[in-house]
Amino acid sequence: MSEHEQDPALAPASAGRGGAEDAPRAHLDVREQAPESANEGMRRPSEGRDAAARRIGVYVCHCGGNISDYVDVQAVVDAVKGEPGVIVARTTMFACSDAGQQQMEQDIAEQNLDGLVVASCSPKLHVVTFRGVAKRSGMNPYEYSQANIREQCSWTHTDDHEGATRKAIGLVRGVIARTRLTEALDPLVVETTQKALIIGGGVTGLRAAIGMADIGLGVFLVEREPELGGWVGKFGPMFPHEREGRELIAHLVEEVRKRPAIKIFAGAEVVSKAGSFGNYQVGIRVSADPPETISAEVGSIVVATGFDSYQPAEGESGTGLDGVITLPEFKDVIDNSKDNLRYNGRPVRSLAYIYCVGSRQPDGNQYCSRFCCSATAHISIKVSELDPKVRQYHLYRDIRTYGNFELLYTEARKQGAVYVKFPDDAPPVISVDKSGGLAVTVRDLLSGDEELEIPVDLVVLVTGMVPRKNEEMVGILKLPLGRDGFFNEIHPKLRPVETMVDGVLIAGACQGPKCSAESVASGLAAVTQSASVLKKGFAELDPLVATVDPDACTWCGKCLTACPYGAIAQLSLNGREVATISEAGCKGCGGCVPMCPENAIDLRGYTDGQITAMIDGLLQEAMA
Amino acid sequence: MTALAVAPVDENVSPPAPRILVFSTNNISDPGIDLAGSAHLHYSPGVRVISLPCTSGIRPSWILHAIKEGFEGVFIASDGDECAYLPDCAKRASRIMAEAQTMLKAEGIAPQRLKMAAICSVCAENFAKHMNGFTEALLALRAAGTK
Numbered sequence: 001m002s003e004h005e006q007d008p009a010l011a012p013a014s015a016g017r018g019g020a021e022d023a024p025r026a027h028l029d030v031r032e033q034a035p036e037s038a039n040e041g042m043r044r045p046s047e048g049r050d051a052a053a054r055r056i057g058v059y060v061c062h063c064g065g066n067i068s069d070y071v072d073v074q075a076v077v078d079a080v081k082g083e084p085g086v087i088v089a090r091t092t093m094f095a096c097s098d099a100g101q102q103q104m105e106q107d108i109a110e111q112n113l114d115g116l117v118v119a120s121c122s123p124k125l126h127v128v129t130f131r132g133v134a135k136r137s138g139m140n141p142y143e144y145s146q147a148n149i150r151e152q153c154s155w156t157h158t159d160d161h162e163g164a165t166r167k168a169i170g171l172v173r174g175v176i177a178r179t180r181l182t183e184a185l186d187p188l189v190v191e192t193t194q195k196a197l198i199i200g201g202g203v204t205g206l207r208a209a210i211g212m213a214d215i216g217l218g219v220f221l222v223e224r225e226p227e228l229g230g231w232v233g234k235f236g237p238m239f240p241h242e243r244e245g246r247e248l249i250a251h252l253v254e255e256v257r258k259r260p261a262i263k264i265f266a267g268a269e270v271v272s273k274a275g276s277f278g279n280y281q282v283g284i285r286v287s288a289d290p291p292e293t294i295s296a297e298v299g300s301i302v303v304a305t306g307f308d309s310y311q312p313a314e315g316e317s318g319t320g321l322d323g324v325i326t327l328p329e330f331k332d333v334i335d336n337s338k339d340n341l342r343y344n345g346r347p348v349r350s351l352a353y354i355y356c357v358g359s360r361q362p363d364g365n366q367y368c369s370r371f372c373c374s375a376t377a378h379i380s381i382k383v384s385e386l387d388p389k390v391r392q393y394h395l396y397r398d399i400r401t402y403g404n405f406e407l408l409y410t411e412a413r414k415q416g417a418v419y420v421k422f423p424d425d426a427p428p429v430i431s432v433d434k435s436g437g438l439a440v441t442v443r444d445l446l447s448g449d450e451e452l453e454i455p456v457d458l459v460v461l462v463t464g465m466v467p468r469k470n471e472e473m474v475g476i477l478k479l480p481l482g483r484d485g486f487f488n489e490i491h492p493k494l495r496p497v498e499t500m501v502d503g504v505l506i507a508g509a510c511q512g513p514k515c516s517a518e519s520v521a522s523g524l525a526a527v528t529q530s531a532s533v534l535k536k537g538f539a540e541l542d543p544l545v546a547t548v549d550p551d552a553c554t555w556c557g558k559c560l561t562a563c564p565y566g567a568i569a570q571l572s573l574n575g576r577e578v579a580t581i582s583e584a585g586c587k588g589c590g591g592c593v594p595m596c597p598e599n600a601i602d603l604r605g606y607t608d609g610q611i612t613a614m615i616d617g618l619l620q621e622a623m624a
Numbered sequence: 625m626t627a628l629a630v631a632p633v634d635e636n637v638s639p640p641a642p643r644i645l646v647f648s649t650n651n652i653s654d655p656g657i658d659l660a661g662s663a664h665l666h667y668s669p670g671v672r673v674i675s676l677p678c679t680s681g682i683r684p685s686w687i688l689h690a691i692k693e694g695f696e697g698v699f700i701a702s703d704g705d706e707c708a709y710l711p712d713c714a715k716r717a718s719r720i721m722a723e724a725q726t727m728l729k730a731e732g733i734a735p736q737r738l739k740m741a742a743i744c745s746v747c748a749e750n751f752a753k754h755m756n757g758f759t760e761a762l763l764a765l766r767a768a769g770t771k
Contacts, residue, residue: 122658123675151661152673156752163641163669170672478708480655480745483663488655488745500651500745501708544677564710589709590681594720599683606676611686615645618672619694 054085054180057113058172059104061095061120063150070154072165076119078624079169085180087111095120101133108137115139115179119147119172124500125491140184142543142605147175170621177617178610185604187540188583192278193299194218194534199270199473200304202230203245203516204508204523206252208302211527213261217534220296221256222284226267228253230306231328232516236335239378239408240517265294273301273476276587277503278539299539300503300530303479303487304523307465307509310358310365317357317461318430323438324459326357327372327379334382341387343458348390351458352440353380354428355396359464367484369464369513374405376462377412384415392417393454395428395442420452421445430459465513477504486512497526502541505529544605545586546593552600553578562595641670642696642762644755647682648675651708653701653743653751660748667755670696678709680716684724687738688731696762697737698724701751704742714742734770736761 060076062068073091081089088107092100095118107113116139118130123146131141149168157164196212198205201223212219227233228249235245256262265284271293272283280301284294309328318324323343325333333343341348353376359369373396380392394417401409413419420442422428428442433455440454467485474481480500482488487506490498497505505526508519533539546567548559555577560568567585571578579600581592590603602608648654654675660667672695676682679702687698700717707713721740728738739758743751 122654122661124655124658148658148673151658153661153669155661155664156666157669158664159666160669167669167672174672174674478706480651483659483746483748500655587709589678589707590676591678591710591713591716593681594683594723599685603677603681606681608683608685611674611683612689614674615686615690615695616693618645618674619643 054115055087055111055113056085056115056117056176056179057088057090057104057107057111058086058117058176059090059092059095059100059119060149060168060172061100061118062091062093063120063154064094067120067150067154067168070158070161070164071149071168072161073168075165075623076149076168076172079622080172080176082624083173083176085115086176087113096126096129101129104130104133105137108134108139113137113139114143115182116144117147117172117175117179118144119149119168119175121150122148122152125494141187142185143179143182145175145179145182147171166621166623169623170618173620174614174617177613181607181610181613183604185543188543188545189538189540190276190278190584192534192537192539193280193297194537195220195296195298196530196534197222197270197280197282197296197298197301198304199301200230200306200508200510201225201228201264201266202304202306202508202519203232203249203252204306204519205230205302205304206249206256207520208304208507208523208527209262210252210255210259211524212530213259215527215531215535217261217299217531219262220282220284220298221262221264222268222270223264223266224269224305226287228256228264228266235331237382238516239374240404245516270473270476277541278533280503299534300505301477302497302505302507302523302526302530303473303477303510304506304508304519304526305468305470305473305510307513308468310369310463310466312357312461312463317354317427318438318459319461321430321432321438321459323457324430324461326461326463327375328463330458330460331375331379334379334386337386339386341383341390346457348457350391350393350454350456351383351460352393352395352428352454352456353460353462354430354440355394355462356427357461357463358466360397365464365466365484367464367513368400370400370402371513371515372462372464373400374402374408374515376460377401377405377408377417379460380412380417381408381415384412384417388415391456393440393456394419395422395440396420397422397424423449465509468510477501479504479506482512484512486510497522497529503533503539542588542605543583544588544603545583546581546588546590546601546603548579548581549600549602550576550578552598553596554598554600555579556597558595558597559592559601562592568592641668642759642766643670643672643694644668644697644699644758644762645690645695646671646673646699646701646755647679647686648673648701648743649679649703649707650675650677652703652706652745653747655745656743656747657701657751659746660752663748665748665752667752668759670759671699671755673701678707678713679703680707680710680713680720682717682720684720684727687724688727688733691728691733691737692731696766697739697758699754699758700738700740701743701754702740704744706742706744732771734765736765736770 060073077089134141134144195218197220209219209221232245233249267287271285274281286292312319314320428440433439480488507522507526567582571580702717
């Protein structure tokens with residue numbers, strides 16, 4: 001036990017955080033006499049600290065206007081500034097900004113604060129940020145708590161400003177009440193395995209594998225298909241670099257094979273995951289006769305399983321008619337055309353691209369796949385290179401050739417492609433005309449909303465990306481899905497490759513539509529994120545584990561059967577049999593807490609005292 | 625960001641919306657509740673959330689305490705079958721519910737004041753719907769003068 005841990009627990013009421021010498025002897029006795037192995041699972045009697053003697057700083061964030069447009073943040077500060085233990089209470093424009101963090105650091109130092117409350121966004125976004133503020137200022141990071149007044153208040157009560165403000169006051173009072181009872185804790189340090197599992201052998205997974213190996217990490221690269229390469233491995237020239245996808249993949253595979261640190265499992269699937277961040281044990285089922293399951297130890301897992309292409313239903317935008325194909329099908333036609341453009345043996349002299357098929361649909365996929373406008377402009381240029389006489393009609397809702405891809409759009413038009421904007425609610429209709437050819441009827445918004453009928457030889461449905469079906473893997477890894485069905489990162493800007501599952505990272509198009517360059521960039525981000533933890537050789541985990549009050553425990557054994565992780569054991573202490581909980585073995589679920597008939601078990605960070613105080617605080621919504 | 629005008633609150637008047645305490649979980653239902661906010665779905669501001677690691681860690685005494693102290697209802701936004709910690713989490717949650725209901729009954733508190741439903745990490749609309757339905761149900765209890 002470090003001095004730091006004992007200090008708040010043993011402090012007399014009047015002395016804030018100091019003065020261990022005046023501590024109640026009963027607690028000291030237990031802690032001194034308990035064998036080392038038992039000490040860790042014993043409750044720290046921190047709730048003996050006088051809650052009112054705490055020195056807490058409270059920061060209520062405007063979040064630009066995300067919070068303050070709906071919640072009167074000044075009223076929240078005014079309401080809580082007189083609360084017992086609150087020394088500083090301020091509003092802050094952006095708590096997470098450098099200026100916001102510096103203000104907190106300055107207050108912690110100048111006011112000798114020992115507790116920190118930030119009322120801002122969801123704790124999922126900024127717990128790490130604000131624990132960092134505490135740590136840098138010499139405050140124990142576990143003395144910090146966050147109140148979620150954005151996702152769970154301002155954003156959901158945009159229709160009731162007074163209600164939102166009162167609720168925010170209750171939420172902040174609740175968190176202050178809990179913070180009065182926080183205790184200084186040390187993170188659990190676990191050794192990490194310096195290896196990563198990469199699931200998916202497409203462009204993202206291959207590039208990430210090379211990055212991992214070059215940074216000194218071992219890699220297990222698992223690909224479901226018998227061949228590495230994914231989508232890109234099938235492509236000819238790609239934008240914006242004009243390199244052939246097939247060549248690109250061949251080069252990456254060659255580089256992967258050069259590195260002995262990378263073990264490749266093609267035709268294989270991940271079938272199990274156990275352990276925790278830094279030390280996962282994964283089962284990899286390899287197709288063989290009979291199939292074999294290999295066990296691997298890894299510190300992190302990168303999921304780079306890619307996407308599926310949207311497949312329109314029969315009849316959707318002419319699907320099923322001869323000469324109506326999707327963008328990936330047309331890409332295949334172009335990549336395999338030498339001198340002229342033919343489809344099914346017939347020459348193609350005119351073609352129409354129908355944009356946003358299956359994308360941005362109110363009743364279907366609502367998202368935009370981003371890459372398709374640029375991919376279609378690029379493919380249009382390829383058609384012109386093949387045969388400049390082919391007439392190309394791009395029927396679009398909006399063109400989103402973002403960044404430098406705008407140059408592709410300009411080039412396609414220079415080559416003679418005609419772009420026609422149709423109304424959102426009136427997509428083009430594809431039919432077969434009297435001669436048996438295809439005809440596309442479309443309203444041209446930019447030419448007086450005139451209806452055009454365009455006879456064409458080929459219709460290309462510009463289809464986007466959809467989430468790949470991976471239900472078994474999602475179940476094994478417990479990956480959270482977003483509303484669009486793609487894997488969800490914690491935050492698109494702040495934590496773009498991390499998931500809710502510690503040490504399980506996502507990269508490439510499995511987290512949302514991306515072009516190949518963006519996919520590779522996110523794959524490398526996952527490498528950096530893995531390396532930042534694994535290369536240290538250890539990881540710090542939250543010490544929010546269950547503890548036993550040995551004075552209250554009567555060793556009935558009910559908790560023993562409540563823990564499937566075997567973290568609870570029997571211990572002889574001062575002639576009594578009591579339960580003890582292993583910090584390393586406890587997963588922090590709290591499942592044993594309500595099983596104890598004596599209420600002798602508490603979960604750190606969620607103790608009986610803290611939750612009860614929080615419940616009371618949440619009801620105190622009165623204004624100042 | 626001008627300060628909003630907020631009417632002074634009379635401490636003796638019950639707020640119009642019943643106060644509901646929600647127990648959510650850090651990795652499953654709380655992200656679903658966050659998503660409801662991100663999507664600007666509306667429910668009553670009487671709803672207050674405490675997030676825990678796992679539904680199986682809820683003490684039944686917290687439920688009784690909340691209702692006795694002024695929450696008109698408690699809603700457990702449970703992990704259901706998605707719990708990453710405990711394969712039998714749903715069974716444990718049912719046991720906690722049953723124990724809490726026994727405690728409420730002993731105090732003469734209506735069993736309708738405690739509800740549980742599995743809320744997944746993308747169950748935003750589902751959560752908002754539950755909150756709106758529960759608010760209505762609690763208003764009905766209030767109108768009927770039920771304890």
